[in-house]
Amino acid sequence: xxxxxxxETKSAPILFQMMIYAAILFxxxxxxxxxxxxxxxxxxxxxxxxxxxLLTAHVIKIEWVDSFGSAMISMIxxxxxxxxxxxxxxxxxxxxxxxxxxLVILLATIILLVVTAYTxxxxxxxxxxxxxxxxxxxxxxxxxxxxxx
Amino acid sequence: xxxxxxxxxxxxxxxxxxxxxQWLFKKSKGFFLFQPLFVSMVLGIVILVxxxxxxxxxxxxxxxxxxxxxxxxxxxxLTPATIAFAxxxxxxxxxxxxxxxxxxxxxxxxxxxxLFAITIVAKAFGLDKVGVAxxxxxxxxxxxxxxxTTAIGGNASITAMACILNAVIIYALGKQxxxxxxxxxDPVGAGLGLGTAGHTIGSAFALEMGSAEGAMAxxxxxxxxxxxxxxxxxxxxxxxx
Numbered sequence: 001x002x003x004x005x006x007x008e009t010k011s012a013p014i015l016f017q018m019m020i021y022a023a024i025l026f027x028x029x030x031x032x033x034x035x036x037x038x039x040x041x042x043x044x045x046x047x048x049x050x051x052x053x054l055l056t057a058h059v060i061k062i063e064w065v066d067s068f069g070s071a072m073i074s075m076i077x078x079x080x081x082x083x084x085x086x087x088x089x090x091x092x093x094x095x096x097x098x099x100x101x102x103l104v105i106l107l108a109t110i111i112l113l114v115v116t117a118y119t120x121x122x123x124x125x126x127x128x129x130x131x132x133x134x135x136x137x138x139x140x141x142x143x144x145x146x147x148x149x
Numbered sequence: 150x151x152x153x154x155x156x157x158x159x160x161x162x163x164x165x166x167x168x169x170x171q172w173l174f175k176k177s178k179g180f181f182l183f184q185p186l187f188v189s190m191v192l193g194i195v196i197l198v199x200x201x202x203x204x205x206x207x208x209x210x211x212x213x214x215x216x217x218x219x220x221x222x223x224x225x226x227l228t229p230a231t232i233a234f235a236x237x238x239x240x241x242x243x244x245x246x247x248x249x250x251x252x253x254x255x256x257x258x259x260x261x262x263x264l265f266a267i268t269i270v271a272k273a274f275g276l277d278k279v280g281v282a283x284x285x286x287x288x289x290x291x292x293x294x295x296x297x298t299t300a301i302g303g304n305a306s307i308t309a310m311a312c313i314l315n316a317v318i319i320y321a322l323g324k325q326x327x328x329x330x331x332x333x334x335d336p337v338g339a340g341l342g343l344g345t346a347g348h349t350i351g352s353a354f355a356l357e358m359g360s361a362e363g364a365m366a367x368x369x370x371x372x373x374x375x376x377x378x379x380x381x382x383x384x385x386x387x388x389x390x
Contacts, residue, residue: 021232021233024232025228025229025232028232038300040292040293041293041374042292042374043228043292044227044228044231044290044292045290045292045375047228047231047235048232048234048235048238048370048371049235049371050235052238055235055236056239065236069233069234069236072226072230072233073230073234073237073356074353076227076350076353077186077320077350077353078164078167078186079223079226079227080316080350081163081166081167081186081189081190081193081220081223082159082163082216082220082221082223083224083291084189084313085189085190085193085194085212085216085220086217086220087190087194087310088194088198088208088212089209089212089306090209090306090307090310091194092209093306093307093310094310097280100274100275101276101307101311104267104270104280105287105310105311105315105318106318108270108311108315109314109315109318109319109347110346111266111267112263112267112315112342112345112346113330113332113342113343113345113346114330114342115259115262115263115266115342116256116259116263116338116341116369117332117335117339117341119254119255119258119262119338120251120255120259120335120338120342121335122255123250123251123255123258124248124251127250
């Protein structure tokens with residue numbers, strides 16, 4: 001039991017984890033600055049892809065980045081507070097056409113959520129419909145395989 | 150006002166308003182308007198307005214001189230927090246590998262449909278050309294959205310406001326929206342939608358729904374930025390902005 005617990009909580013020291021994050025961000029920042037001005041790709045986007053690729057390629061082990069990353073994600077609501085308060089700098093725009101803008105943004109948010117979700121659902125349905133025959137043959141193959149074992 | 154220009158003021162104010170938000174949210178048993186982020190945003194702006202009135206200076210000036218130095222320190226940590234989404238993404242690699250076709254096609258088609266819908270809504274509410282242009286790239290992360298807006302003739306600070314409000318709206322209304330539009334039984338769609346509409350905050354929300362939703366939202370945050378980068382200049386040209 002204690003052995004199992006130890007294995008589950010096994011994670012690299014926090015400073016080591018921070019170093020990994022810093023290294024990835026440093027490299028991402030260099031890549032980001034090389035992108036053309038007409039096609040900007042920000043550091044966090046490159047960093048996310050880079051970390052994901054390195055994890056998938058097993059260059060970075062999950063326990064090197066797991067607990068620090070989870071801690072950061074759990075704080076993300078708080079980390080967004082300065083962005084929210086930054087609207088204080090644009091109160092003029094809000095006074096001029098604030099109600100209109102907020103309503104359009106509210107509707108746009110709902111449009112983005114619902115359109116994307118339903119498009120994905122439609123494609124999922126198409127894939128299921130057209131992949132049925134393929135999936136069936138795969139299922140029968142795996143049952144045969146299962147029988148052998 | 151000089152002793153407020155120390156960054157510690159901004160750091161303290163952010164923490165204090167967020168704590169009040171969390172307390173209110175708990176006390177009201179999760180009333181959606183008392184979402185900690187929304188409360189801290191409103192409360193923080195109100196405090197800055199009051200400070201401005203007290204010292205007889207413009208609110209924007211109070212923001213830049215007193216709040217921003219501390220706010221920037223907290224804001225900086227959003228970068229490592231964003232790349233940390235690679236972890237839940239990697240943990241659900243199975244979902245990603247199985248659905249990459251759906252992910253790409255629905256984010257591209259979804260963006261085209263959304264762009265038309267947003268343009269119609271913006272025009273119906275009487276926004277001018279600049280206003281419409283500022284609404285288009287809000288699904289991308291701020292660092293992609295702002296230069297895009299400038300390139301198609303919009304006002305970058307309106308887009309910045311939109312990107313922030315997207316996240317606040319998803320954070321505050323996410324539960325209701327998921328229920329109203331019955332998104333719960335389709336983890337791929339729900340995750341992609343939440344990541345597109347709510348950016349990183351949407352991803353954190355999706356992660357609370359489930360690991361598959363969280364992974365899909367993280368993918369959406371990355372891919373939607375690149376899709377917007379390619380499609381929006383073309384779209385703006387087509388509708389004649």
